[in-house]
Amino acid sequence: MTSGASPRQLSSEELALFAQAARFREVAPGEVLFRRGELGRSMFIVESGQVRLEFGDGLPDKLIGPREFFGELVLFVGSHTRVANAVALTPTGLRIVEHDAFERMLEAEPRVVARFMRRSFAYLVASEQQLIQGLRRRNEDLMVTLDSLRQTRTRLTTAERLVQTDELTGLCNRRGLYTYLERLHEQRLPDTVLGLLLVDLDRFKQINDRCGHVVGDQVLRAIAEEVQGAASSIDVPCRLGGDEFALLMQVTGEEELRARATQIIAGVNALRFPGFGSGLEVTVSIGGSVCEDGVDWAVWYSDADSALYRTKGRGGDGYEVGNGRGAAP
Numbered sequence: 001m002t003s004g005a006s007p008r009q010l011s012s013e014e015l016a017l018f019a020q021a022a023r024f025r026e027v028a029p030g031e032v033l034f035r036r037g038e039l040g041r042s043m044f045i046v047e048s049g050q051v052r053l054e055f056g057d058g059l060p061d062k063l064i065g066p067r068e069f070f071g072e073l074v075l076f077v078g079s080h081t082r083v084a085n086a087v088a089l090t091p092t093g094l095r096i097v098e099h100d101a102f103e104r105m106l107e108a109e110p111r112v113v114a115r116f117m118r119r120s121f122a123y124l125v126a127s128e129q130q131l132i133q134g135l136r137r138r139n140e141d142l143m144v145t146l147d148s149l150r151q152t153r154t155r156l157t158t159a160e161r162l163v164q165t166d167e168l169t170g171l172c173n174r175r176g177l178y179t180y181l182e183r184l185h186e187q188r189l190p191d192t193v194l195g196l197l198l199v200d201l202d203r204f205k206q207i208n209d210r211c212g213h214v215v216g217d218q219v220l221r222a223i224a225e226e227v228q229g230a231a232s233s234i235d236v237p238c239r240l241g242g243d244e245f246a247l248l249m250q251v252t253g254e255e256e257l258r259a260r261a262t263q264i265i266a267g268v269n270a271l272r273f274p275g276f277g278s279g280l281e282v283t284v285s286i287g288g289s290v291c292e293d294g295v296d297w298a299v300w301y302s303d304a305d306s307a308l309y310r311t312k313g314r315g316g317d318g319y320e321v322g323n324g325r326g327a328a329p
Helices: 012-021 073-077 099-108 110-134 136-163 174-182 204-211 213-229 254-269 297-313
Strands: 023-027 032-034 042-048 051-054 062-064 085-088 092-098 193-201 236-241 244-251 284-291 318-321 324-327
Touching: 012 042, 012 092, 012 099, 012 110, 042 073, 073 099, 073 110, 092 099, 099 110, 174 236, 174 244, 193 213, 193 254, 193 297, 204 213, 213 236, 213 244, 213 254, 244 254, 254 284, 254 318, 284 297, 297 318
Parallel strands: 284 318
Antiparallel strands: 023 092, 032 085, 042 092, 051 062, 051 085, 193 244, 193 284, 236 244, 318 324
């Protein structure tokens, strides 16, 4: 959405996505799309022409033009009582989005849909606040609407979580990590330092080539569980991509950081994947560092990555944290 655009106007990316999922309909001037009080089941996007929303009760009408949408609350909560009449003012082309199609869009493109929901939710909240002021005597209807908005907030949170979560392992992904880093100052504990461990699976390409990608995915999920198991409730375990994982922690110092690295290595070394002779055995290399306050993520990552590189150079299956090295227990 460009600067100065209506909050109801779809961006080019959103419009393309909705157009794929929507069915097209042409309506004549004066045709009523829905009436106030009806149970809604679809969202509408104006492709051409103009639609007027008539709220009644002394509230001003609203005109909806090309690329703008209305009736979106039904997509978020499944169904909703319409609060206005919708009438075509001119020959109008509409895209109609059903609830099932919206669910498929949310699964396929959570990032785009989350952005759309966030903007829609903000607009709906503002609109409902105006409606509350003007229609106090309809308190029961408004309470139902507010409950629908609370459900919308839950759906938005779910969509945002999908965007920030690695699909294969369930860990935080890079986007989720960066979001956490933006709020890190709000969550710091006293008498702790930040520590970072980078965990890299040894010879992962050979595992994929020998055993196949299905087994490779099983191995990645198992490594993710070990990284998760070494994290406390205030730490952030994540998959950065491929076979690279990270664990950002608040620890008392290097000694605790080395203990966490040892825990991960021991857990990984105990893993077995039956079906390949005596069983497939995997190892990891870990590089870690204490993160200096006031320095950004790139520096933290570079320090830990250098330690990881040195661990790999010694053959893997071990760790290096600061000046401390450790091999497989």
